[in-house]
Amino acid sequence: MFDKFFGRFSRDIGIDLGTSNTLIYVKDKGIVINEPSVVAINARTEQILSVGKEAREMVGKTPPHLIISHPLNHGIIADYEVTEKMLRYFIERVHEESFTLMPRPRVVIGTPLEITEVERKAIEDATLSAGARTVALVEAPMAAAIGARMPIQEAVGNFIIDIGGGTTEIATISLGGIVTWKSIRIAGREMDKNIIQYARDAFNILIGERYAEKIKIQAGSALPLKESIAYPIRGRDLITGLPKEVMATDAQIRDALARSITAIVESVKATMEMTPPELIADIHERGILLTGGGALLRGIDRVITNATGIPVRMADDPLTCVVRGTGILLDDEALLREVTLPSARDV
Numbered sequence: 001m002f003d004k005f006f007g008r009f010s011r012d013i014g015i016d017l018g019t020s021n022t023l024i025y026v027k028d029k030g031i032v033i034n035e036p037s038v039v040a041i042n043a044r045t046e047q048i049l050s051v052g053k054e055a056r057e058m059v060g061k062t063p064p065h066l067i068i069s070h071p072l073n074h075g076i077i078a079d080y081e082v083t084e085k086m087l088r089y090f091i092e093r094v095h096e097e098s099f100t101l102m103p104r105p106r107v108v109i110g111t112p113l114e115i116t117e118v119e120r121k122a123i124e125d126a127t128l129s130a131g132a133r134t135v136a137l138v139e140a141p142m143a144a145a146i147g148a149r150m151p152i153q154e155a156v157g158n159f160i161i162d163i164g165g166g167t168t169e170i171a172t173i174s175l176g177g178i179v180t181w182k183s184i185r186i187a188g189r190e191m192d193k194n195i196i197q198y199a200r201d202a203f204n205i206l207i208g209e210r211y212a213e214k215i216k217i218q219a220g221s222a223l224p225l226k227e228s229i230a231y232p233i234r235g236r237d238l239i240t241g242l243p244k245e246v247m248a249t250d251a252q253i254r255d256a257l258a259r260s261i262t263a264i265v266e267s268v269k270a271t272m273e274m275t276p277p278e279l280i281a282d283i284h285e286r287g288i289l290l291t292g293g294g295a296l297l298r299g300i301d302r303v304i305t306n307a308t309g310i311p312v313r314m315a316d317d318p319l320t321c322v323v324r325g326t327g328i329l330l331d332d333e334a335l336l337r338e339v340t341l342p343s344a345r346d347v
């Protein structure tokens with residue numbers, strides 16, 4: 001009776017708790033939060049200073065007593081307390097924005113593939129203690145496939161590659177379940193590190209994390225571009241200690257990224273090798289779907305096609321597939337029941 005009453009009025013929410021970005025979908029409203037998974041903490045007072053975009057602006061610019069935390073390292077909750085605070089902050093903001101006094105929401109949340117029972121329970125506990133009434137966990141690639149409207153309930157092979165910030169997750173899905181999968185800790189953030197390392201080795205320049213990401217987004221590629229470009233590498237000269245700028249070509253940046261791209265391609269091939277032949281035949285016909293922010297790297301789709309012989313399609317709006325999938329699940333009770341992971345709180 002109460003549940004029915006609450007069910008009618010509460011604004012249920014879907015969450016993509018990503019290593020790089022946290023997105024929240026509110027039923028009947030759409031995506032209301034899309035912010036970096038970053039928290040700034042004052043170590044003197046242990047208080048949260050800011051969360052999301054505001055905290056991210058502070059990266060690399062803080063005095064010693066301000067700590068910038070990326071609480072989700074590689075998609076796993078590296079810092080439970082900070083994750084809980086971040087979730088609570090976002091959930092409260094969603095509630096504030098809906099003006100009226102709302103009962104606690106039902107929450108569907110996308111989680112990484114490689115996750116232990118303890119970590120699964122940590123996410124459930126954090127979500128409940130952040131104010132959720134119920135919490136359902138769904139594997140993020142499953143949610144992404146649902147968000148991209150793949151026919152995951154049919155007896156056909158669906159192949160999805162999600163290149164996020166901390167992990168690349170590769171999965172084949174058929175009949176509502178994940179059949180084979182692989183998760184590697186090489187994705188967007190590792191590419192940024194590759195660029196930092198390259199700038200150091202090739203130019204003797206120390207660059208910051210955020211600037212490395214900017215280089216990747218502005219000038220990074222996985223295959224030669226039609227028109228070559230140059231991009232300034234700005235940082236501190238490791239020899240003189242003074243500011244320095246040099247121009248890098250797209251070919252040089254591609255060299256820097258090559259190792260990560262190769263690792264991703266090798267994992268895609270390894271996942272295919274584990275996949276039953278019937279499903280491979282379907283995938284050959286239907287193609288591969290690419291999601292996550294890393295899917296936006298120029299030419300990464302073609303590199304995967306060249307290596308596998310299978311057409312690759314980038315999802316529309318690849319950064320929001322997971323959260324849109326959780327939104328679809330909020331509206332489809334039967335599908336949600338089919339794909340929800342067993343709760344780790346019962347054991």
Ligand code: ADP
Nearest residue numbers: 018019020021164165188189292293294296297
């Ligand atoms: P997560 O799910 O781990 O939070 P996202 O799917 O939000 O990750 O993707 C974030 C990653 O995508 C970051 O590493 C970011 O640098 C990268 N990214 C975003 N846009 C681009 C782009 N245009 N080219 C290459 N990488 C990109």
Ligand code: MG
Nearest residue numbers: 018164292322
């Ligand atoms: Mg993600």
